[in-house]
Amino acid sequence: MKIKHYLFKPLLPLIFGLMLFNWSSVAFCDEIHIAAAADLKFAMDEIVAEFNKTNPADKINATYGSSGKFHTQIQQGAPYDLYFSADIAFPIQLKNDGFSASAVIPYAFGRIVLWSASMDASKMTLDNLNDAGITRVAIANPKHAPYGKRAEEALRAAGVWHKIEPKLVYGENIAHTAQFVQTGNAQIGIIALSLAVNPELARKGGYWLIPEQLHAPLEQGFIITKRAEGKPLAKKFAGYMSSKTSRAIMKKYGFVLPDETSKD
Amino acid sequence: MILLTDSDIQAILLTLRLAGVVTLILLIIGTPIAWWLARTKVWWKSPVGAVVALPLVLPPSVLGFYLLLAMGPNGPVGQFTQSLGLGLLPFTFWGLVIASVFYSLPFMVQPLQNAFEAIGDRPLEVAATLRASPLDAFFTVAMPLARPGFITASILTFAHTVGEFGVVLMIGGNIPGITRVASVQIYDHVEALEYMQAHSLSAVMLIFSFTVLLFVYIWQPSAKKWK
Numbered sequence: 001m002k003i004k005h006y007l008f009k010p011l012l013p014l015i016f017g018l019m020l021f022n023w024s025s026v027a028f029c030d031e032i033h034i035a036a037a038a039d040l041k042f043a044m045d046e047i048v049a050e051f052n053k054t055n056p057a058d059k060i061n062a063t064y065g066s067s068g069k070f071h072t073q074i075q076q077g078a079p080y081d082l083y084f085s086a087d088i089a090f091p092i093q094l095k096n097d098g099f100s101a102s103a104v105i106p107y108a109f110g111r112i113v114l115w116s117a118s119m120d121a122s123k124m125t126l127d128n129l130n131d132a133g134i135t136r137v138a139i140a141n142p143k144h145a146p147y148g149k150r151a152e153e154a155l156r157a158a159g160v161w162h163k164i165e166p167k168l169v170y171g172e173n174i175a176h177t178a179q180f181v182q183t184g185n186a187q188i189g190i191i192a193l194s195l196a197v198n199p200e201l202a203r204k205g206g207y208w209l210i211p212e213q214l215h216a217p218l219e220q221g222f223i224i225t226k227r228a229e230g231k232p233l234a235k236k237f238a239g240y241m242s243s244k245t246s247r248a249i250m251k252k253y254g255f256v257l258p259d260e261t262s263k264d
Numbered sequence: 265m266i267l268l269t270d271s272d273i274q275a276i277l278l279t280l281r282l283a284g285v286v287t288l289i290l291l292i293i294g295t296p297i298a299w300w301l302a303r304t305k306v307w308w309k310s311p312v313g314a315v316v317a318l319p320l321v322l323p324p325s326v327l328g329f330y331l332l333l334a335m336g337p338n339g340p341v342g343q344f345t346q347s348l349g350l351g352l353l354p355f356t357f358w359g360l361v362i363a364s365v366f367y368s369l370p371f372m373v374q375p376l377q378n379a380f381e382a383i384g385d386r387p388l389e390v391a392a393t394l395r396a397s398p399l400d401a402f403f404t405v406a407m408p409l410a411r412p413g414f415i416t417a418s419i420l421t422f423a424h425t426v427g428e429f430g431v432v433l434m435i436g437g438n439i440p441g442i443t444r445v446a447s448v449q450i451y452d453h454v455e456a457l458e459y460m461q462a463h464s465l466s467a468v469m470l471i472f473s474f475t476v477l478l479f480v481y482i483w484q485p486s487a488k489k490w491k
Contacts, residue, residue: 068455118337136355141438144455169355169437172451180437184337185354 031059037086038175039192066173068144081228087146088221101229108255110218122206126158138189151190153215193254275449298376324430355437379413
């Protein structure tokens with residue numbers, strides 16, 4: 001008993017402090033949580049930063065990961081207010097199951113690229129993956145990652161899938177895949193254009209845009225989840241996605257916007 | 265109802281093979297470390313003990329991150345393995361073995377160390393008076409006395425390697441039959457919304473883990489009679 005008392009007493013101010021801190025953050029500003037596909041990492045960070053310039057009191061917390069995982073988590077009641085999926089099929093399914101407070105809003109088409117940190121991939125095509133010097137090729141897991149599915153389609157369409165399958169390693173999501181290539185553990189990989197154009201990655205090697213005829217379109221969509229139904233900030237941020245600023249940022253990261261046709 | 269696909273069974277067999285190899289390797293390198301930690305009185309015993317215990321508290325992502333960089337083409341381990349003509353370790357079975365040896369080290373060393381410490385000095389002093397060399401005394405006195413410790417340590421190491429996930433995800437590359445272990449396979453099933461298959465494989469893991477722990481706990485009383 002005595003031991004417990006000794007332990008507890010010095011902790012009291014800390015406990016009260018934490019309670020106060022929590023309370024204050026709830027009381028003085030609006031806050032939402034976003035679940036976003038990993039390909040949005042750089043673009044969404046920038047959009048949130050721009051949004052905060054004009055709305056400094058609002059707090060936007062973005063979490064990045066695989067679209068499939070977020071889909072499951074939202075079904076199980078995860079506290080996300082907005083869900084941006086790299087494959088529009090996931091939010092459509094959530095909408096059908098009653099987890100959405102909005103229509104499914106298409107926000108972009110993604111593109112895939114061949115990217116290497118050590119070679120100039122801009123001078124390569126999918127056929128080059130057959131080269132004996134290339135022993136590891138990273139793609140996202142086609143089983144559940146939208147970018148992985150498209151990568152597999154493109155490799156099959158180019159007729160190289162069977163030859164390079166033994167060289168494949170699978171990332172959990174597209175950012176994880178890029179990390180395999182960035183560390184050089186895989187010499188080359190198929191990643192999202194939105195990640196390859198980021199200065200951090202663009203400094204090394206180079207990328208080759210995979211022709212979009214080789215795979216089904218990567219249509220991406222978002223929803224406001226059921227739990228955010230009464231949250232004005234969720235609506236406000238959803239609206240901000242179609243602002244001039246957001247659209248410019250999305251385009252900068254190589255996303256094709258739904259009402260524009262692709263360039264090639 | 266438990267329904268396992270061929271790839272589930274492949275993942276289970278791979279997991280058992282990985283855990284078996286890791287347990288054998290750790291028996292060989294963990295035993296001298298544990299023996300030394302139990303007997304030595306040098307001041308740097310504590311730092312070594314802390315290093316051995318690190319994987320207990322380190323997030324697997326930290327270990328995975330360092331291993332990925334160290335074993336990559338620009339890392340020291342990667343350059344060493346390449347110069348030997350072995351290529352790179354990430355995305356290979358032996359890469360997972362090395363990662364798991366680090367990751368499961370405390371599960372082998374700590375129970376063994378406890379078992380060796382419980383023996384105390386007396387039996388070894390008696391052995392010395394009977395002219396047993398230190399090596400003799402270790403194999404004929406200490407090892408038989410520490411047998412329950414060896415069994416507990418091996419089971420825990422095996423089970424902990426089976427339960428590994430984060431490190432494997434970071435350096436494995438999810439290759440069927442080579443690095444796609446059961447825990448990763450379950451994760452994939454869940455991500456792909458294949459809940460039925462995730463349930464089956466998870467049930468197998470649950471039953472396995474419970475059985476192992478039950479065995480360890482039932483074994484405990486017999487360990488006591490040696491103290």
